[in-house]
Amino acid sequence: MNQRFSGMVAVITGGAGGAGRAATLRFAAEGASVGIIDIQTQAGEQLVSEIEAAGGQAMFVEADVSQAPAVKKAVDEILQRFKKVDILFNHAGTLIVKPFLETTETEWDWLMAVNVKSMFLMSQAILPSMLEAGGGIIINTASISSMTAAPMESLYCTTKGAVLQLTRAIAVEFRDRGIRCNAIAPGFIRTPHGLREMEECTALGVDFTEADMAKLQGRFCEPEEIASVAVFLASDDASFINGASITVDNTWTAAT
Ligand SMILES: NC(=O)c1ccc[n+]([C@@H]2O[C@H](COP(=O)([O-])OP(=O)(O)OC[C@H]3O[C@@H](n4cnc5c(N)ncnc54)[C@H](O)[C@@H]3O)[C@@H](O)[C@H]2O)c1
Numbered sequence: 095m096n097q098r099f100s101g102m103v104a105v106i107t108g109g110a111g112g113a114g115r116a117a118t119l120r121f122a123a124e125g126a127s128v129g130i131i132d133i134q135t136q137a138g139e140q141l142v143s144e145i146e147a148a149g150g151q152a153m154f155v156e157a158d159v160s161q162a163p164a165v166k167k168a169v170d171e172i173l174q175r176f177k178k179v180d181i182l183f184n185h186a187g188t189l190i191v192k193p194f195l196e197t198t199e200t201e202w203d204w205l206m207a208v209n210v211k212s213m214f215l216m217s218q219a220i221l222p223s224m225l226e227a228g229g230g231i232i233i234n235t236a237s238i239s240s241m242t243a244a245p246m247e248s249l250y251c252t253t254k255g256a257v258l259q260l261t262r263a264i265a266v267e268f269r270d271r272g273i274r275c276n277a278i279a280p281g282f283i284r285t286p287h288g289l290r291e292m293e294e295c296t297a298l299g300v301d302f303t304e305a306d307m308a309k310l311q312g313r314f315c316e317p318e319e320i321a322s323v324a325v326f327l328a329s330d331d332a333s334f335i336n337g338a339s340i341t342v343d344n345t346w347t348a349a350t
Pocket of ligand 1: 113134185208237279280281283287289
């Protein structure tokens with residue numbers, strides 16, 4: 095495979111599972127050393143072995159990216175081993191499917207922390223070293239829920255709307271210091287997250303069965319199709335794309 099990230103370091107949160115895992119494999123296959131941050135230790139360590147067996151370089155650090163001390167420790171460990179970070183892919187995130195009136199304050203604070211504060215913490219931890227090196231790339235996983243809303247997902251939609259604005263704000267503030275910050279906004283991806291979302295929404299009467307999903311976006315998005323967009327955004331091919339969001343939904347939002 096093309097080694098366009100040879101000599102570069104990519105940090106991927108949520109990099110041990112779902113589309114994050116696919117991105118970890120893709121960045122490693124294209125020559126990057128990858129720092130995987132996730133709460134799934136076994137999956138993360140297995141992935142490192144897989145990458146090393148294929149001749150790549152990776153390290154796993156267990157951390158809950160919604161927690162400031164854990165983020166600081168994880169980033170310190172990665173910087174100690176790889177010395178720099180060229181690419182930060184803030185992919186970790188999760189979902190609460192619930193009627194708005196039943197959503198608790200605790201759930202609100204928790205999901206905002208996992209989906210949004212995590213990107214604030216990770217970006218704040220890594221940006222100084224990127225600025226010192228003269229630039230870097232940040233990619234945030236948003237969602238089509240950043241732009242469109244679905245019933246039972248008010249909290250999730252709020253977090254993803256915030257991710258989009260954080261992306262734009264970082265791009266605007268740091269453009270002239272060599273930083274590109276963009277978002278990926280997927281529709282349904284065939285991952286534990288996507289499958290759970292369909293199941294829980296359908297159970298609450300939202301039209302997200304597999305047949306509905308086929309109408310909305312034709313078929314499931316595969317995790318590798320998100321990884322492809324991430325490597326594109328991280329590459330020089332995307333050199334003039336900054337503060338943007340790439341929708342990856344096979345027409346879902348185009349048709350709404
Ligand atoms: N799957 C979809 O249909 C879909 C659609 C749009 C956006 N997204 C977004 O993609 C991201 C993850 O989705 P996926 O589909 O790859 O899901 P996934 O659930 O398969 O994987 C998420 C990964 O993030 C990790 N993670 C979760 N919370 C974490 C935390 N606090 N700290 C560190 N790691 C944590 C998990 O362990 C897992 O490895 C989320 O940001 C989600 O909002 C998913």
